[in-house]
Amino acid sequence: MTFSKLLIAAAAGAASALLFVGLVFQSGSAVTLALAAPIPIFIASLGWGSVAGLIAAIVAAGVVVAISGLFSGGVLLFVSMSLPAAIAGHLAGLAKPAAEPETTLPAPAGAQPGLEWYPPERxxxxxxxxxxxxxxxxxxxxxxxxxxLKPEIMDALRQSNSTGQINDVEIDAVASLLLSLVPLVQPAILTLILAVGLYLGAWVTRVSDRLPRPRDDLPTSLHLPPIALAVFAVGLAGSFLSGPAEQVALVLCGAFGMAFTFVGLARLHARTRGRSNRGLLLFVSYAAITILSFPLFVFTCLGVYDTVRRMRAGPPQTP
Structure with missing residues (x-):
């Protein structure tokens, strides 16, 4: 590995740490910056190789520990964002020679053997x-x-309830609801951060002419393998249990539910292509998701339906 690549990887790790360290210090204004922490690592991995991405992930965790003095802060960044970003960037850079089609027809003039890149669904x-x-x-x-955690959340709710419009019974109910949603919402948000971060990192790397992977047509190529449906079903079934098993099941539901939501949104983009009102349909859909949140469930179901439909159709037939 050349010194220039090592320097770029270290700079990317430091940038990721600076974006994330505000969250370690519990600064509310730094939450938005923390969401962008995986992007520098994606850029390093996609543009300068998997080793650069891994070095950037390690440097990011080390810088957070050095700045905050909290080892747990470095672990939080490394496990939740840095290492997954380095691994996802490595997967996006995997390619192998494309298999030649079994046909006796002559190849088109000027055709060159291409590469088969690691599929977006995986x-x-x-x-x-x-x-x-x-x-x-x-x-x-x-x-x-x-x-x-429940007493701390109840205290925070009491402090925000300065007018006293909510009694202790209602505060207890709200705290219980929030705690029950944490195992579901947290992995969903992390999946959202990593997936969007990979897309933005690939876009930046492509603009700088450092991305060897060609642009994927995500509306038509973004799916999920059948095993994702099995994991999601196990999570749904386990959510009816109690104790740690229920929390683990909710984590699976949250992470893979967001993944299926991405698939559903990709189908929306694919099916609205060529329509004169496409911009309006996309704007209304995303506005409804942003304002109301519950339309996400519709696109989750659409993503599940797409996976079931592809399972029934079987593998694509080669000519």
Whole structure:
């Protein structure tokens, strides 16, 4: 590895750490910056190789520990964002020689043997799986305990309820609801951060002419393998249990539910192509998701339906 690549990897790791360190210090204004922490690592991995991405991930965690003095802060960044970003960037850079079609027809004039790149559906599956594993691992490492967190959340709700319009019974109910949603929402947000970060990182790397992978047509190529449906079904079934098993199942539901939502949104983009009102349909759909949130469930179902439909159709037939 050349010195210039090592320097770029270290700079990318430092940039990721600076974006994330505000969250370690519990600064509310730095939450938005923390969401962009994986992007420099994606850029390093996609543009300068998998080793550069891994070095950037390690440097990012080390810089956070050095700035904050908290080892847990470095672990939080490394497990949740840095390492998954380096792995996803590595997967996006994998390619092999494309298989030649079994046909006796002559090849087109000027045709060159191409490469078969790692499919987007497997990258999305890996992101969802890493998000779930990161949330489960961090929950175990940080000691996630509903009984311990509930009094703190109730105190925060009491402080925000300065007018006294909500009594203690209602505050207890709201705190219980929030705690029950944490194992579901947290992995979903992490899957969203990593997937969008990979897209933005690939866009920046492509603009700088450093991305060897050609642009994927995501509206038509973004799917999920059948095993994702099985994992999601196991998560749904386990959510009816109690205790740690329920929390692990909710983590799986959150991570893979967001992945299926991406597939559903990709189908929306694909089916609205060529329509005169496409811009309006996309604007209304994303505005409804942003304002109301529950339309996400519709696109999750659409993503599940797409996976079931492709399973029934079987593997594509080669001519």
């Amino acid at each position: 990258i999305l599956f890996a992101i969802a799986l890493m998000s779930a594993a990161a949330c489960i691992g961090l929950g175990w490492y940080l000691g996630y305990d509903v009984a311990t």
